Amino acid sequence: MAGGTSGEARDVHEGILRRQSARESSARTYARALPIVPVRARGLTIEGADGRRYLDCLSGAGTLALGHNHPVVLEAVRRVLDSGAPLSVLDLATPVKDAFVTELFRTLPSGLADRARVQFCGPAGTDAVEAALKLVRTATARTGILAFTGAYHGMTADALAASGGAPDVRVTRLPYPQDYRCPFGVGGPHGAELAARWTESLLDDPKSGVPLPAGMILEPVQGEGGVIPAPDDWLRRMRRLTADRSIPLIADEIQTGVGRTGAFWAVDHSGVTPDVMVLSKAIGGSLPLAVIVYRDDLDVWQPGAHAGTFRGNQLAMAAGTATLAYVRENALAERAAALGSRMLRQLTELTRAFACVGDVRGRGLMIGVELVNPEADHTAPGRAPHAGDADDAGGLGDVGDVLDVGDGGDLRDVADAGDGSPGDTADRPEPTRAPHPAAPELAAAVQRECLQRGLIVELGGRHASVVRLLPPLTISDEQAAAVLDRLTDAVTAAVRHHEAHGPHQQRRPCPAQRAG
Secondary structure, three states: OOOOOOHHHHHHHHHHHHHHHHHOOOOOOHHHHOOOOEEEEEEOEEEEOOOOEEEEOOHHHHOOOOOEOOHHHHHHHHHHHHHOOOOEOOOOOOHHHHHHHHHHHHHOOHHHHOOEEEEEOOOOHHHHHHHHHHHHHHHHOOOOEEEEOOOOOOOOHHHHHOOOOOOOOOOEEEOOOOOOOOOOOOOHHHHHHHHHHHHHHHHHOOOOOOOOOOEEEEOOEEOOOOOEEOOHHHHHHHHHHHHHOOOOEEEEOOOOOOOOOOOOOHHHHOOOOOOEEEEOHHHHOOOOOOEEEEEHHHOOOOOOOOOOOOOOEHHHHHHHHHHHHHHHHOOHHHHHHHHHHHHHHHHHHHHHHEOOEEEEEEEOOEEEEEEEOOOOOOOOOOOOOOOOOOOOOOOEOOHHHOOOOHHHOOOOOHHHOOOOOOOOHHHOOOOOOOOOOEOHHHHHHHHHHHHHOOEEOEEEOOOOOEEEEOOOOOOOHHHHHHHHHHHHHHHHHHHHHHHHHOOHHHOOOOOEEOOO
């Protein structure tokens, strides 16, 4: 981060922010928590108009698989611009589109690649979700949709209806398995088994009130829901349940795709082949692009059944081809699995150092740190039942001991964290404490402290209490160490400030806990 900025640069920075606040919609989101004005960017680094530099672990909400302005992406875009090729072509065939589809199909799960069809949609992932739901309804002549608690599929009508925060119920909600806040209070494989049994019972009970649906849509890792990886066995169970009942399975890989979770597609971890895949974000190489890929026997649409003016974005297709090929040829998914596992192991030390760090979880370079209030009333919002509720968290020390993590090692030493494993979420330890109520104010404070230290992070989860890391797949070991260093410092500072200045109901928010 730069040591200082000139008054003129600061004036430019503040002027742009003032004009944005005066002229842009009140619906803006990231700009509220991240008052920065990016002017240059490369890889993991963003430079603001005020001269400050930041490590970007938001990555355009997961769009930038190769980080900002990667040379292979810039070269691909320049080739199209210099060639004189049309930039927008609706759904006409072009060499640029042909190359993109060829590279995309090369990466698909084998059970889908041999019989796939692709539909180019409007340039946002939410339109691809709309297309997927429309497709399965048309193909099955049924209307109902199965979706999961905690899901996020977009902001348009049907995509929002299938998301966890829908204002009214137009789809059937099913329990999504998780360890820390298991809806059945048990977590682990048993919790996942109960979730699967609930789904099976709902589908087979003639009095459940749920007729045979048109499709099931799920995220292999819930991102906005709090970075919750689906257990592989549970995913395979959902695949069997849907296949046995002729229910198309839709995998929303908008954020999880292109190596993010440690496999090229997150469904690859479980070996599941969905009937429909919804793809966006990273497939456009930082530019707007969204598609659905689906089994050929579902291709029953009439011409024009789904369309969009900007579905022929040539620059995005060229950037996407370069990105897909670079991730594949350089084994960046495998790199994400190994580095992500090491980062998770290091971050898990935070749960031992801080009672207010309730859980650390994720897969590959899709990581979440959940902040909680360990001394609040356990009936408060954000509190989930747990089989170990009778157990005392115990062993709470002083916040000054926060960096004394005993035999756990230095949180900042990523390089020495071991090789890790890209396997199932069983690779990480089971939570050792009962889940406490969420602490969204503390999470927001951590985000602010991160920004002051030159680190950009996102918040997510049911109560916006999960600090999310979505670094580019090209992040180096040294940069990963810097990210963990800054995040650890930010948590320490936020805890101390929260103790001294937090709201009355959280005046005792987060004592430190010695490991060992």
